[in-house]
Amino acid sequence: MKIFGRERLNGHYGVAAFVVGNTFSSIPYLLMISLIPGALAYYLVGLQKSFEHFTYFALVLFVCMMLVESLMMIVASIVPDFLMGIITGAGIQGVMMLNGGFFRLPDDLPKPFWKYPMYYIAFHKYANQGFYKNEFEGLTFPNNQAGGPLTITGEDILKSVWQVEMGYSxxxxxxxxxxMVIVYRLMFLGIIKTSEKVAPIIKALLVVAPKHSEQFTDNPST
Known part of the structure; x- marks a missing residue:
């Protein structure tokens, strides 16, 4: 952000060019991080081995990393200090993780704030549910519950155990x-645009205010 601030003042490029360039320049590296470690983890733990299932797994990893990067860029454009930016970004992600439907099931979340709206704002909700559907749909498991059928489908597990919303794929x-990636990037663009216009006004006010106070103290009759 500091490099962008200097180059923007020198007129090398505009805000939109920076946001677009920052987005596309990170895509190849995020794809590599999604595919290589993703392939190692996916097949080691014995998940479904079809190419479609692995492709979905890698795509969710990729888009989640893009979301995290976009979120941290938003924080970086607001919080000037590096350490405070990391703390703020980690705090926001931590709150999202706690309300994503994994540590606490959706029905167990307190409805004010934690479920409405945090549960639906957190991108972990959609990532978790996508992963669950990718793994459980189409499978059949032995049923351990007494008095029930001998087998239970993956769809039933998603509904009854994980409380996954099954109304969509x-x-x-x-x-x-x-x-959400597009929304985050548009927010990033809007924040930079706004700060570019508002920051000079704030600086001017901070410079003018002390001068007025000095004039007032030098001339008490006023």
Missing amino acids: KWVDLAILFG
């Missing part, structure tokens, strides 16, 4: 995540 969860 896993690809809708992925599309929501990509939509």
Whole structure:
């Protein structure tokens, strides 16, 4: 952000060019991070081995990293200090993780604030549910409950155990995540644009205010 501030003052490029360039320049590296470690983790733990399932897994990893990067860019554009920026960004992500439906099931979340709206704002909700659907849909498991059927489907587990919203497919969860990336980047663009216009006004006020106070103290009759 400091480099961008200097280059922007020198007139090398505009805010929109910076946001677009920052977005596309990180995509190849995020794809590599999603595919290589993702492939190691995915097949080691014995998840579904079809190419479609792995592709979905890697895409969710990729879009989640884009979301985290976009969130940290928003924080960096607001918080000038590096350490405070890391603390703020980690705090925001921690709150989202706690309300994503994994540590506490959706029905167990307190409804004011934690479920409405934090549960629906947190991108972890859509990532978790997409992962669950990707793994459990289409499978059948032995049923341990007495008095029930011998087997239970993955869809039943998603509904009864994980409380996953089954009204839409896993690809809708992925599309929501990509939509959140666009929203985050637009927020980043808007914050930089706003700060670019507001910061000079604030600095001017900070410079003018002490001068007025000095004039008032030098001339008490006024």
